[in-house]
Amino acid sequence: MNRVWMSIVLITLAMGVAAQKPTMEITGFAEKSIVPDEVIFNINLSVEEAEFGKTVDKLNEQMNRLKEKLRGAGVSEDRMKTSNYNVSENIKYESGKRTKLGYRGTHSLIVKAPFQNENLKNIHNSIVVADVDLNFNISFGISDAKMYQEELMVLAMTDARQKAEIFSRAAGMTLGLIKSISYGQQPISYPMRNYSSAMAMDRSAEIDINPGNLKLSDRVFVVFELEAK
Incomplete structure (x- = not known):
């Protein structure tokens, strides 16, 4: 029922001054589809x-x-x-x-x-x-969206590291230590359907709604050090 999608959002490769190791900034992203309750x-x-x-x-x-x-x-x-x-x-x-x-x-x-x-x-x-x-x-x-927060955080971090490993190999370098992590939880918004007072007062009006799944997402920004092989 639940599926997780990973996607690349932003990747930058920065070379520091000679005394510093090169770094790579990665955005890790995770999304989960949840049945509303x-x-x-x-x-x-x-x-x-x-x-x-x-x-x-x-x-x-x-x-x-x-x-x-x-x-x-x-x-x-x-x-x-x-x-x-x-x-x-x-x-x-x-x-x-x-x-x-x-x-x-x-x-x-x-x-x-x-x-x-x-x-x-x-x-x-x-x-x-x-x-x-x-x-x-x-x-x-979702009555308790927080119960999914930790899972999304872990998935986003895993996504960031997987991307970093792929790009470091492609660049012919070795992935080093994490230099910094920036995190900001994504706000949750739900789609709405509007009904007027005319419909509200119509006793014969039936509300037949079958809502689709809601998507919760999270992301993390990670800067990795790169080392020469």
Whole structure:
């Protein structure tokens, strides 16, 4: 199920001054294909009212209603996290004239659950029955990506050394000691699918999603010394 790809990213051969050994800089790369085990709903709720206080009250009331439905679907409180909360003036500009219409409030909620079709269906149904003005997108993730981190680091380092051995032989030299290692873990990003409030409110709309595997990758930059045979 899992496969690992190795690819050459950057190779430079540098000759130092006469007193120094020549060096070779190699980028080691590793990538692993993983089946996602987590579904992530990014829900964005918005309201508009004439007064600030009413905007806040309505925004909180609708979010509480949504959370109540989500809890009823088996989503625990620790799996519902606010990512953004904002209330600001609702301004309209027309023909160079600024008109204040009232206030607009937004509340963004991230909901995570184990990826199972039943969870996907239950969370979507909760959004529908909450009957609030929102839009949402869905992404898929890996609940514990760190468990693959050490394996990817080892594979990336192995890749760097294998490349270095190949190029040192091709150059007619012997691979020496490692002079330096630079490492920076790659950020993980997941593709998303967007759904509008119109679809969310359509009780007949079915979400049928079969996500592909996600790819985790890592790389390391290694400088090797080279020695004459």
